[in-house]
Amino acid sequence: MKRIGVFTSGGDAPGMNAAIRAVVRQAHALGLEVIGIRRGYAGMILGEMVPLGVRDVANILQRGGTILLTARSQEFLTEEGRAKAAARLKAAGIGGLVAIGGDGTFRGAMRLTEEQGVPVVGVPGTIDNDLYGTDYTIGFDTAVNTALEAIDRIRDTAASHERVFFIEVMGRDSGFIALDVGLAGGAEVIAVPEEPLDPKAIAEGLLESQRRGKTSSIVVVAEGAYPGGAAGLLAAIKEHVRVEARVTVLGHIQRGGSPTAKDRILASRLGAAAVEALARSTGGVMVGEVEGEVAFTPLKEAVERKKDINRVLLGLSRVLAL
Amino acid sequence: MKRIGVFTSGGDAPGMNAAIRAVVRQAHALGLEVIGIRRGYAGMILGEMVPLGVRDVANILQRGGTILLTARSQEFLTEEGRAKAAARLKAAGIGGLVAIGGDGTFRGAMRLTEEQGVPVVGVPGTIDNDLYGTDYTIGFDTAVNTALEAIDRIRDTAASHERVFFIEVMGRDSGFIALDVGLAGGAEVIAVPEEPLDPKAIAEGLLESQRRGKTSSIVVVAEGAYPGGAAGLLAAIKEHVRVEARVTVLGHIQRGGSPTAKDRILASRLGAAAVEALARSTGGVMVGEVEGEVAFTPLKEAVERKKDINRVLLGLSRVLAL
Amino acid sequence: MKRIGVFTSGGDAPGMNAAIRAVVRQAHALGLEVIGIRRGYAGMILGEMVPLGVRDVANILQRGGTILLTARSQEFLTEEGRAKAAARLKAAGIGGLVAIGGDGTFRGAMRLTEEQGVPVVGVPGTIDNDLYGTDYTIGFDTAVNTALEAIDRIRDTAASHERVFFIEVMGRDSGFIALDVGLAGGAEVIAVPEEPLDPKAIAEGLLESQRRGKTSSIVVVAEGAYPGGAAGLLAAIKEHVRVEARVTVLGHIQRGGSPTAKDRILASRLGAAAVEALARSTGGVMVGEVEGEVAFTPLKEAVERKKDINRVLLGLSRVLAL
Amino acid sequence: MKRIGVFTSGGDAPGMNAAIRAVVRQAHALGLEVIGIRRGYAGMILGEMVPLGVRDVANILQRGGTILLTARSQEFLTEEGRAKAAARLKAAGIGGLVAIGGDGTFRGAMRLTEEQGVPVVGVPGTIDNDLYGTDYTIGFDTAVNTALEAIDRIRDTAASHERVFFIEVMGRDSGFIALDVGLAGGAEVIAVPEEPLDPKAIAEGLLESQRRGKTSSIVVVAEGAYPGGAAGLLAAIKEHVRVEARVTVLGHIQRGGSPTAKDRILASRLGAAAVEALARSTGGVMVGEVEGEVAFTPLKEAVERKKDINRVLLGLSRVLAL
Incomplete structure (x- = not known):
């Protein structure tokens, strides 16, 4: 050759x-x-x-x-x-x-x-x-750090408004990005395709953490973790409890950058x-x-x-x- | 006092x-x-x-x-x-x-x-x-730079895939963020609430720039520039011409950060x-x-x-x- | 033409x-x-x-x-x-x-x-x-933000070690970078070529702020503000009082970047x-x-x-x- | 317990x-x-x-x-x-x-x-x-990425001026930071304490790469790789060949940051x-x-x-x- x-x-x-x-x-x-x-x-x-x-x-x-x-x-x-x-x-x-x-x-x-x-x-x-x-x-490492930086920014707002944020990261069939980003970003919940999700249990967990004094939370959702991604999961949770939350889909920013x-x-x-x-x-x-x-x-x-x-x-x- | x-x-x-x-x-x-x-x-x-x-x-x-x-x-x-x-x-x-x-x-x-x-x-x-x-x-200056950084990342992907990206930035009634981000990000089109939008003209402009040899483009859309934001504008454009494009909504990352x-x-x-x-x-x-x-x-x-x-x-x- | x-x-x-x-x-x-x-x-x-x-x-x-x-x-x-x-x-x-x-x-x-x-x-x-x-x-705006990011990093260390840092930024004849960086970085002292410097007064100011309970400080020095730059200024100050401080010269990183x-x-x-x-x-x-x-x-x-x-x-x- | x-x-x-x-x-x-x-x-x-x-x-x-x-x-x-x-x-x-x-x-x-x-x-x-x-x-990973970002900035200047830059990173007894930063930063030479350094050979290598058409180069030097660090190494090299180069000591910025x-x-x-x-x-x-x-x-x-x-x-x- x-x-x-x-x-x-x-x-x-x-x-x-x-x-x-x-x-x-x-x-x-x-x-x-x-x-x-x-x-x-x-x-x-x-x-x-x-x-x-x-x-x-x-x-x-x-x-x-x-x-x-x-x-x-x-x-x-x-x-x-x-x-x-x-x-x-x-x-x-x-x-x-x-x-x-x-x-x-x-x-x-x-x-x-x-x-x-x-x-x-x-x-x-x-x-x-x-x-x-x-x-x-x-x-992978770049995508995780890019998503993490975005989450750090959103946490400023989440903490100031005392809100819950559902953040969707990439991962149709796998939760690698969600897991690393969620762990590094201090997420309350990490939703991955590899594990079954129980919206009711998540809802109760969020309420419970509010009772413990946590005023804002981050939920990281791999896009394939639930039908409809982060928005779908939030809708399912809202059937069980009243939780005010915002959704952000990080999208293509995760692919680029140095x-x-x-x-x-x-x-x-x-x-x-x-x-x-x-x-x-x-x-x-x-x-x-x-x-x-x-x-x-x-x-x-x-x-x-x-x-x-x-x-x-x-x-x-x-x-x-x- | x-x-x-x-x-x-x-x-x-x-x-x-x-x-x-x-x-x-x-x-x-x-x-x-x-x-x-x-x-x-x-x-x-x-x-x-x-x-x-x-x-x-x-x-x-x-x-x-x-x-x-x-x-x-x-x-x-x-x-x-x-x-x-x-x-x-x-x-x-x-x-x-x-x-x-x-x-x-x-x-x-x-x-x-x-x-x-x-x-x-x-x-x-x-x-x-x-x-x-x-x-x-x-x-304002921080939000513009945060959005710009996101656009720089997306441009890597846009250029590599030779695609058009519609990026929605904050601004319900005003196009300040969209204008600065669009100008600094080299956007092909900047859609602001202050100016009437003609989806057909935008469509033709995108085609024209492809004819001139531009293989990828960024369209920056203030959320209030068109009903439905960036996704709404893209849908309206698609009624006129066949343009393959992706939509990214930057969302709450624009609020946070140092x-x-x-x-x-x-x-x-x-x-x-x-x-x-x-x-x-x-x-x-x-x-x-x-x-x-x-x-x-x-x-x-x-x-x-x-x-x-x-x-x-x-x-x-x-x-x-x- | x-x-x-x-x-x-x-x-x-x-x-x-x-x-x-x-x-x-x-x-x-x-x-x-x-x-x-x-x-x-x-x-x-x-x-x-x-x-x-x-x-x-x-x-x-x-x-x-x-x-x-x-x-x-x-x-x-x-x-x-x-x-x-x-x-x-x-x-x-x-x-x-x-x-x-x-x-x-x-x-x-x-x-x-x-x-x-x-x-x-x-x-x-x-x-x-x-x-x-x-x-x-x-x-100028990029250089200031690059230097500011560096100062934010150094402040983490300064605060953790409760130390004083002398940081030299560019500016042989003018203090524009030093002024903006110092103000945005919360500097205790900003040394610019446009103003006469009194090492003794700076020394006393640093002591005074320690007495008020400030455990770490940043001093921003334009390279032309004092003979020998930040290191020169620190040496002159040390002739008057015992202050433990570190020097960092930001140098060429201020010129580059997006x-x-x-x-x-x-x-x-x-x-x-x-x-x-x-x-x-x-x-x-x-x-x-x-x-x-x-x-x-x-x-x-x-x-x-x-x-x-x-x-x-x-x-x-x-x-x-x- | x-x-x-x-x-x-x-x-x-x-x-x-x-x-x-x-x-x-x-x-x-x-x-x-x-x-x-x-x-x-x-x-x-x-x-x-x-x-x-x-x-x-x-x-x-x-x-x-x-x-x-x-x-x-x-x-x-x-x-x-x-x-x-x-x-x-x-x-x-x-x-x-x-x-x-x-x-x-x-x-x-x-x-x-x-x-x-x-x-x-x-x-x-x-x-x-x-x-x-x-x-x-x-x-370690943060320090490496911080130093790398600094090198990316300096490379903009090095490339524009067609110059050689000697960049000193932390590492008194070990070359871990220098090695990773140098490899990721595309350094021409990586000087670590673990390896003997021959200033003359480095000098010849730099000349040789200029002959091959490389107009700018980065040399990464662990602080303990040579007496006097990057400045010391450059001085030793200059005894052998005439190479115009600048020195930047990254210093304490490597310790801080998120x-x-x-x-x-x-x-x-x-x-x-x-x-x-x-x-x-x-x-x-x-x-x-x-x-x-x-x-x-x-x-x-x-x-x-x-x-x-x-x-x-x-x-x-x-x-x-x-």
Whole structure:
């Protein structure tokens, strides 16, 4: 292999640029050329490619978003589309790919490998932290800190008005963001998809904490924790007790911004490790960090196995939210 | 007058604590005692009062929210309620008040003065900047910078996905926040309540800018600029053209956070000036800053006259958003 | 005039990129072409020029530093050097210049106009705020907020250790940054070059405030307020009383970072106004903002007249720092 | 044991308040009373104690510094001083202590246990991350991100002026902060105490990278990496080659500020675990987090064994800094 491709796909995450930079520079150190593929699988099919030298990735380490852009592709979901993509890669002399993204990205990558014979190594870039085979995904730490900063602001208002706030954070199927943000933000309640929710019990808990003298509370709700998200949960609670509360949906601010130190380091490490893995293997794996060490997991497992939230921390949040 | 009261009322705004600190310390310098009244007019009626010495306001200059809390009061809307409040003030030996808040706060203050004979000086504390008689209200600069930071984050995602984002900022009746945030955030369109909106024209403008090669755009919408806010405006636009866009409502994060330098300085200056004015007058005025100088405006005018947004800047935003 | 040039020179300031963007887009609206000159006067002599279209300045509004780079030039201080620069401009068909920078930049611009007949309009881009003819320079608000954030952090430590901190901020000849940062940061003492300093009196003031129960204090020192800056002042104070204090020099962090809303708006406004002025005049002026309105001042006056700090605010800082 | 004490000592670190909160609330959950001891060992000797209920630690989770204050104590270094402290604890009915701090704090704690029979559990609160027995200390992640933000600002200036900057970060004996900040900040060189430094080789590396087209560089220097810190290293380099560079010492800003999510979660977890450990043991251990799990290490080991920096990451930084 003398030339590899790199692309980002799916939702953008802070640190993707740091990963691209590491891919390019580690490849350079190993004597490999790098081609950047723009707009994910859509651009791959159209042949949107640009050579990336070591100076092309200067000064992007600290930038949010992705310089390679990202897009969805219906065509890539068909075998015909994937064959086109593979033909483009072959024509460009690209012998292997580093795919930076989440589970949708990796499902596509698996097919590209199995069906079209293109070696791919995955780098976990998603704020959701919902991939098996890595303790943290690139972008998660930044998203958590961004949401936390928002909660700190809202708490000023909550405390001044002595109100309850329901704050919805990202996480359709997983509560990683909600748990970390809730614990770090001193939330009274943390609602995650992994645990059954009892609106009546939450209602009683809020009343009970008011009786104990707590004049304002924060409830953190993962978007997938209850039908209708934070607003849905509040409505369900109001069927049981009269609680005055406001809802804020943090939304897309959680995706952007300059990555934290941790995300930059993780992205640097995994981007570099992905190139090394690609250089010496036939791909089909995701590179992750497990207990501080680089680890490889088959893409299939990374996507299909479920990583659980830390139940100990969830329990701790209840003890601390007095 | 030997003893004055200070309270915050209405929506909280960053810098209210800086104003409280300035009131207490300037009063001290003039030989006046200060009583803090908690929870606005509600607390005034109930006699929730606490003496504030110079050390009681140490280390609050940088804090968001208000240490005196804020609340709404139905009872104060009645003459009976106001009489109770005045009686409480008299019993506590309070000869005058500094009222920190927005137009609702000042309407209450006017009645307290006219009807009950209590001298009140108003300090403009609201993120909305919608008070006549001051170029800027306390909290506005912080709210604008907080919203701007959010927009900078969202732009990372907008640029990476080549999407249009509709971002709703606070401002029911006024477009001050939307204008400054939109201009500083490089918005393609800034929708304010002060100007008629034509969804069809906006739609065509967005298409036109795509034709010019702009792949992502930000539309900033004041919540009162269109029925239904940003989501309502987007729906109206979609009746004309097919534009894929996402909506984010920034919400309560705009109220909180540590105040900017400008808000702390403005709050310090106006808080101190309010005490000086109270010491030598019978109140009934709001203290503001006009063209860099402290200025006084009758409360009635501050509330009833309409301050206009800067149309020159609105025009400039259109030239710059190419 | 059909083609104008724009360059940045001297120390960089947050908002310079926002000004460049405004110059390019306003010029485009007026039918003028824009050439970017890299590395200030040094690049002008060498003919380092690049055409700037409206899309070339996309996504730079929020960036610190300057995309046109900046440098010092010994050669431009000679008449020969300036003649070379003028020849380059003529050869490139550049009929006028927008110069973004501080007093050094404007002194060069004056000579270029007077001696070589090149029309130049100045835009005040410097964190120091020391130019006559504008209430604020581009970059000042960002620098103040950056320094303030640093002081807020240091206060956590100062309060926890019950210590005095001497913090040095930028400002060789002027105390604008020190005054705003000190007032907003609750400094016990603000040392500016515009006022004589008495180390003994400061020493006694610090002791006195300890006697009043203040356990930690912040002293803000403009670098030019005392020989040796903050460290020099502390040493002089220690000759009079035993005060344990730490020194922190904020240094270059004050120059960088994403500009605040205010700096972006100011830069947008002044950049656009500079092009308008250049299109209809023979230059020789600086465009500024005075009491909220765009104003023009001869470059000579901007550089030679001294703008004073706000003495009222300096007095206020003493009342509030109890 | 029915009553425990908690105190902070040594340099303050962001997250100490989060740890205090966790101690108080976990103790409450276990039916233990908590006494806060102010000003570390100095306050312990003087009996500066205050009961801490669950509401007393409300709203401190996000605050930098320590509400219990910190101080140095010469007297505690004597056996007599420690006996006084133990007598105070006994008189107050305190059966065990949670000590939040760094190695100096733990050395004192060991003596208190061994000599005076007071059970102590240590919680690692120091920005330096130099304690054996925990992957991260409380405050480290915040300090790294604060320093990184400063470097991002300085890079704006470095890039605009095409200069080299030498930035000194904290770390007298260890390079943890320097390594993470340098890697995340894209430093050309990272100078740590753990590795021998060759000024000549660094000089040549800087020249070489200029030849490769890199116009600005960041060199991160741990304060203990070279005699005289960053300024000392630069002087040594200048003996070999002519390199124009600026020095910035970040200093005390690294200690303060609101803790990151990671530091708040770590502090919450370790604070709670410390109380559990104290309730069921005789102390003498530090509670840490190793590979994601709570772990206990004898205080003696925590202090005396040396934790090494991650050499893999140091090597990676060299590959990536092209």
